[in-house]
Amino acid sequence: GWAKSSGIPVGPGRGSGAGSVVSWALEITDLDPLRFGLLFERFLNPERVSMPDFDIDFCQDRRDEVIQHVQAQYGALQVAQIITFGKLQARAVLRDVGRVLGMPYGQVDRLCKLVPNNPASPVSLQQAIDGEPRLMEAREQETGVSQLIDIGLRLEGLYRHASTHAAGVVIGDRPLDELVPLYRDPRSSMPVTQFNMKDVEKVGLVKFDFLGLKTLTVIDRALGLIKLRGPTIELSSIPLDD
Numbered sequence: 001g002w003a004k005s006s007g008i009p010v011g012p013g014r015g016s017g018a019g020s021v022v023s024w025a026l027e028i029t030d031l032d033p034l035r036f037g038l039l040f041e042r043f044l045n046p047e048r049v050s051m052p053d054f055d056i057d058f059c060q061d062r063r064d065e066v067i068q069h070v071q072a073q074y075g076a077l078q079v080a081q082i083i084t085f086g087k088l089q090a091r092a093v094l095r096d097v098g099r100v101l102g103m104p105y106g107q108v109d110r111l112c113k114l115v116p117n118n119p120a121s122p123v124s125l126q127q128a129i130d131g132e133p134r135l136m137e138a139r140e141q142e143t144g145v146s147q148l149i150d151i152g153l154r155l156e157g158l159y160r161h162a163s164t165h166a167a168g169v170v171i172g173d174r175p176l177d178e179l180v181p182l183y184r185d186p187r188s189s190m191p192v193t194q195f196n197m198k199d200v201e202k203v204g205l206v207k208f209d210f211l212g213l214k215t216l217t218v219i220d221r222a223l224g225l226i227k228l229r230g231p232t233i234e235l236s237s238i239p240l241d242d
Contacts, residue, residue, distance in 0.1 A: 001027060003058060003066050009216040011057025012236075016042035028054060030236060050201055055167070055209040059220055063212035067169060071190065077175040080182060080191045082168035082200060082207065085159040090115045090125040092160065093152040101151075103144055111138060111145065125149070125156050164188055167209040168197050179203055 003010050004027075012018075013029030019038040023029045033040065044052045058066050071079045088096065091112045098108030114135050115128040129135045129149065138145045164185050170193060172179055180203055181194040193200055197207055223233055 002069055003062075006065070006069075008062045008065060009059040009220045009235075011211075011213060011216060014057055014211070015055040016052070017054040017056075019043045023054065028056075051206050053207055053209065055211060057211050057213040057216060059216045060212035060214045061217050063210060066210055067190070070169065070171065074171050075175075076190070077177070078172045080170055080176050080180075080193050081185075081188060082165040082170060082193050082195075082197050083162055083183075084165040084168075084196060086161045086163060088156055088158050088160045089122050090128055090152075090156060091117065093125065093156045094148065096160075097148055097151045097155065101144060101148060103148065107142070107145075108148075111135065111148075114138075125152055164192050165197060167211040169208045169210050170200050170205045171208065172205060176205075179205065 013023075013031045016039075017023055018029050018031050019033045019040045020029070020043050021033050021040070024032055031038070067079070067081075094112050094115070095108060098105075098111075114132050115125070116123045116131075123131075129139070135149075139149050140146070164187070170176070176182060176191070176193070180200060182191040183194050185192045195203065201207060219235065223235065226233055
């Protein structure tokens, strides 16, 4: 409600929360789930273990304003973002190990490029070796490559670094340092939990996903440019089948 009244573009509804008629009645979402036949059971059912939650899209450029408002509303000590851990995947582990072993950059880069790069479905180092004869050949014939791959296979999958979850925010009923360990990300103006999104739920906190969506930013700017020429368009009034 605050974001909409402040002129911040908000998505009509995302994920399981859009299936709740109560969320529509409270104007959390803009979609009538009965009209569109959405499933309430995705949001809440007797077999669900975790708390139901809402994923809400905000204009990418103004997402920080929403989080600052939440801090002002509930208290700066009771609101935090959530940590996420980056794992060593096939290409990264080869680059890191190659650097430590002092191998030539060009050689390591050539080997890395033999590993398929598919972020949607990452390939493990072993799968890359099995599917790429040139990797197997380099392992057998080139100096140091066998050691590089053997160490890489052992290290692959280990956590490499910590960063801040792109969307997750937790709100507590008391100062969060009484519930979870916190740390200060140098790139963030607010504290970050040292528990990941699964572990914060285990200690009783509810995770909110405030997603910054570039699409909403583009649409908002387009509407602003159209308004300069005269007509004012209300996005919510445009039929979904237009």
